[in-house]
Amino acid sequence: MRDLQPVNIETHLKNAVIFNELEDEEIALIAKGAREVRYDKGAPIFHRGDSCTGFHIVVFGQVKLSFTSAHGVEKIVEIVQQGQSFGEAMMFLDKPYVVSALALSSSLLLHISKSAVFSELERNYDIMRKMLGNLACQTHQLMLDVEGYSMLTGKQRIISYLLNQLENGEPGSEAVLLDLSVTKGIIASRLNLTQEHFSRILHELSDLDLIQVDGRRLTIHSLQRLSMHQFE
Numbered sequence: 001m002r003d004l005q006p007v008n009i010e011t012h013l014k015n016a017v018i019f020n021e022l023e024d025e026e027i028a029l030i031a032k033g034a035r036e037v038r039y040d041k042g043a044p045i046f047h048r049g050d051s052c053t054g055f056h057i058v059v060f061g062q063v064k065l066s067f068t069s070a071h072g073v074e075k076i077v078e079i080v081q082q083g084q085s086f087g088e089a090m091m092f093l094d095k096p097y098v099v100s101a102l103a104l105s106s107s108l109l110l111h112i113s114k115s116a117v118f119s120e121l122e123r124n125y126d127i128m129r130k131m132l133g134n135l136a137c138q139t140h141q142l143m144l145d146v147e148g149y150s151m152l153t154g155k156q157r158i159i160s161y162l163l164n165q166l167e168n169g170e171p172g173s174e175a176v177l178l179d180l181s182v183t184k185g186i187i188a189s190r191l192n193l194t195q196e197h198f199s200r201i202l203h204e205l206s207d208l209d210l211i212q213v214d215g216r217r218l219t220i221h222s223l224q225r226l227s228m229h230q231f232e
Contacts, residue, residue, distance in 0.1 A: 009034050012110055016057045018085045018134040026120070026127055033116020039103035046087075048100045054113040055087035061107025062181065065099045066189070076189035079104070079182055088135055091117065104182060155201050157191045159230040162211075162220065176223055180216040205229075 010031045013019050019027060037056075039045060045056070048067055056063070063080040077099055080086045090097055091114050121128045148157055165178055180187065188198035205211045210226050212219040220226055 009036070009110060012057065012059050013112075016083055016085055016110075018057070018088065018131060021130045021133070022127065026124065029120050029124075030112060030116065030127075033113040033119075034110050035113075037109045037111050039107045039109070041103055041105050043103045045101035045103060045109070046097050048098060049096050052087060052090040052095065052097055052114070054111055054115075054117065055085055055091050056101075057085045057110040057112065058082050059108040059110060061109070062104040063107060063109070064102045064104050064186065066102070067099050074189060075192075076186055079186065079190060081181075088131070088138075092135075104186070154191075154193050154197055155204070156230050157193065158198065158201050158205075159226055161187065161191060162218065163223070163227060163230075166220075166223070176220045178218045178220060180218065183216070 010024075010027050013027050013031055013034065014022070014024075019030065022030070033054075036059075037045075039061070045063060046052075058080050060082050063086065064076055065078045065080060065086060066074050066076045068074050078086070080101075086101065087097070117131075121131075148160065152160070162178060165180075166176060184198055184202075185195045188195045191198070193201075202211070202213055205226075206213055208229070209221060210229060211221065
């Protein structure tokens with residue numbers, strides 16, 4: 001676990017995607033209903049079926065959202081990263097969680113209570129508009145994910161994922177290094193692939209000299225060539 005010094009809650013609320021359009025005064029009001037919660041790697045945050053008392057923002061660390069099928073197969077819905085939030089939809093619907101959440105690494109989260117959010121929403125409809133706008137963006141991304149599972153091949157999903165993980169780099173740049181932040185098994189589940197299928201595609205891309213795999217570190221020899229191969 002990182003330094004246990006208290007964090008500036010207002011700063012992290014402001015940096016969170018769901019609140020990044022709010023004014024400082026609005027952030028200060030929301031901060032009154034927020035608290036720090038820390039989790040060690042592998043610790044459960046909540047289980048499917050638990051009551052939702054608010055939502056969370058990741059200050060640092062990673063959180064896995066998943067559910068397990070009747071046959072015992074885990075399906076990872078999302079990997080929540082620093083600055084992202086989760087649990088808002090269930091809070092607004094006043095429903096139990098439909099997924100479980102687990103810390104993939106030592107993590108610091110902010111828990112924003114449902115009562116605090118609802119109290120401010122009643123006072124300030126502008127906060128509601130901004131939060132709903134961010135939720136709409138999340139829903140749109142979910143729709144794109146479903147489209148990807150339905151319409152894209154496994155190879156296209158993996159290439160798209162790798163390219164989306166790169167924050168920098170021009171299409172023509174060479175030898176871009178990418179360190180995967182989670183295991184290949186987690187990525188495979190997130191992309192709705194078996195781990196075997198995921199590994200086989202990585203080998204195919206490696207045989208085509210598009211990537212080089214060394215554990216969690218990938219070398220992409222040419223972003224342009226990899227991007228073009230996505231549509232072949």
